[in-house]
Amino acid sequence: MAFITRGFGSRGGQRDGRLPPGQTQVSDWPVLSAGATPQVQTQDWQFTVATETGQHRWGWNDFRELGMEDFSVDIHCVTHWSRLAMAWRGVPLDAVFENIDTSYGFVMAHSYGGYTTNIALDELLDGQAWIAFEADGKPLEPEHGGPARLVVPHLYFWKSAKWVTGLSMMSHDAPGFWEERGYNLHGNPWTEERYS
Amino acid sequence: MIGRPSWYVATVMAIAEETANANRITLEVPGWPGNDAGQHLDVRLTAPDGYQASRSYSIASAGPSTKVELAVDKIPTGEVSPFLVDILMRRDQLEVRGPLGGWFIWQPPTNTTDARRPVQLIAGGSGIVPFISMIRSHQAAADSTVFRLLYAVRAPDDVFYKHELEQAQQGRAPLHVHFIYSRRTPPGWAVPHGRLTRDVLAAAAIPPGQHPRLFVCGSTGFTEQALSWLSELGYDTTDTRAERFGGS
Numbered sequence: 001m002a003f004i005t006r007g008f009g010s011r012g013g014q015r016d017g018r019l020p021p022g023q024t025q026v027s028d029w030p031v032l033s034a035g036a037t038p039q040v041q042t043q044d045w046q047f048t049v050a051t052e053t054g055q056h057r058w059g060w061n062d063f064r065e066l067g068m069e070d071f072s073v074d075i076h077c078v079t080h081w082s083r084l085a086m087a088w089r090g091v092p093l094d095a096v097f098e099n100i101d102t103s104y105g106f107v108m109a110h111s112y113g114g115y116t117t118n119i120a121l122d123e124l125l126d127g128q129a130w131i132a133f134e135a136d137g138k139p140l141e142p143e144h145g146g147p148a149r150l151v152v153p154h155l156y157f158w159k160s161a162k163w164v165t166g167l168s169m170m171s172h173d174a175p176g177f178w179e180e181r182g183y184n185l186h187g188n189p190w191t192e193e194r195y196s
Numbered sequence: 197m198i199g200r201p202s203w204y205v206a207t208v209m210a211i212a213e214e215t216a217n218a219n220r221i222t223l224e225v226p227g228w229p230g231n232d233a234g235q236h237l238d239v240r241l242t243a244p245d246g247y248q249a250s251r252s253y254s255i256a257s258a259g260p261s262t263k264v265e266l267a268v269d270k271i272p273t274g275e276v277s278p279f280l281v282d283i284l285m286r287r288d289q290l291e292v293r294g295p296l297g298g299w300f301i302w303q304p305p306t307n308t309t310d311a312r313r314p315v316q317l318i319a320g321g322s323g324i325v326p327f328i329s330m331i332r333s334h335q336a337a338a339d340s341t342v343f344r345l346l347y348a349v350r351a352p353d354d355v356f357y358k359h360e361l362e363q364a365q366q367g368r369a370p371l372h373v374h375f376i377y378s379r380r381t382p383p384g385w386a387v388p389h390g391r392l393t394r395d396v397l398a399a400a401a402i403p404p405g406q407h408p409r410l411f412v413c414g415s416t417g418f419t420e421q422a423l424s425w426l427s428e429l430g431y432d433t434t435d436t437r438a439e440r441f442g443g444s
Contacts, residue, residue, distance in 0.1 A: 003205065003242055003289075003291060004242050004243065004244055005241045005242055005243075005288065005289060005290045005291075006285075006288050006289075007279070007283045007284070007285075007288070008241040008242065008243050008249075008279055008283070009243045009244070009245075009247075010243040010245055010247030011275065015247070021248075022240070022248065022250045024249065024250075024251075024275065030416065030440070030441075031416040031420070031440050032440060033438060033440065034299050034300075034437065034438065035423075035433065035434075035435070035436045035437060035438050036423045036424075036426070036427060036433035036434075036436045036438065037420060037423060037424070079252050080238070080250050080251055080252065113434075114434070143416070143420050177299075178299075180298075181297070181298030181299050182201070182296065182297070182298045195200065195201050195293075195296065196200060
């Protein structure tokens with residue numbers, strides 16, 4: 001591209017290869033939510049997976065007993081910030097789907113407060129996604145999606161639904177909250193799938 | 197609003213000092229499809245070596261015009277806002293993509309049920325910008341929806357669009373602005389300076405019984421605090437629209 005803005009210079013130094021195009025590294029953790037922050041008590045928290053044949057339901061303790069693991073990932077928000085090598089702890093979705101049979105290939109994640117977002121099932125398995133309970137060594141704060149949020153680090157972070165409470169299997173892909181309002185159906189940060 | 201947002205080359209038509217720390221930037225954006233009140237855009241700057249930096253900014257203007265107005269507050273440790281405030285000049289060019297955002301928007305109601313529901317806007321600092329576009333749309337439509345703006349700001353010199361807000365309160369659409377000064381008040385101001393509190397919010401905002409539509413925009417801390425107070429005060433916050441900034 002030949003376009004240049006007069007007077008604008010790069011700050012020098014190597015750009016970190018872990019940063020997708022259009023992203024800037026931050027060391028703090030900005031908050032983006034569409035509305036109010038739901039306050040969910042852990043004793044009330046439930047997680048449901050709904051398939052074409054029925055529902056699987058867990059409470060707080062049962063779900064965590066599926067097996068927590070530590071993981072370190074980079075996260076990329078569509079509003080141009082990224083955090084690198086962020087420490088998390090949660091249950092991999094592989095463990096959640098271990099005893100679930102479904103022929104459907106798409107998932108709608110549902111949150112307390114009504115938020116939804118769509119993801120293909122094969123982008124949630126094989127170590128690509130977690131239900132996270134801790135970040136930076138502490139329980140997740142409500143403003144960051146606590147007590148539990150989805151984390152799908154290879155997609156823009158609006159896909160990592162805060163306050164997650166369930167997944168519904170879908171036979172076909174369908175847009176969630178932001179996807180209905182102009183965001184990309186898929187959201188790959190490396191190809192800048194920001195908007196539809 | 198409309199289809200896929202594209203990148204446009206924007207030319208700076210005017211720059212004016214908004215406050216000691218912020219500039220109002222008027223862009224001419226050929227091909228811009230217009231925008232709803234409350235939407236934002238991405239600004240992309242490209243250096244001669246190909247390095248690029250992008251940030252999102254709320255749009256202060258609304259409607260079909262290809263003239264797009266921003267008001268940018270300088271974050272001293274930032275990368276893009278110091279450039280936009282200190283270095284950008286008239287006739288410079290940059291790239292913008294938009295309009296973006298289909299949730300934090302206000303449109304003049306087309307049916308009378310919506311029109312009866314008043315609108316409470318709550319701004320912290322430069323969080324005022326999307327509300328300027330909403331107030332402009334509201335005034336331009338001479339819409340009868342009751343608007344109240346609660347605007348928390350450090351000092352009188354930090355108020356964005358001061359003159360326009362004064363005029364809009366005498367304008368064609370009903371608007372009341374309530375200022376909260378956290379560090380310094382204007383001379384002769386009836387209440388001492390201080391941060392927004394739950395009691396001040398309760399006294400200044402449209403009461404919960406009127407079921408206002410709520411919009412909150414400010415730093416993350418400001419927005420989270422205002423939202424939790426609104427909830428404690430009995431407001432129905434299920435369809436509250438919030439925009440938080442900060443971090444980068």
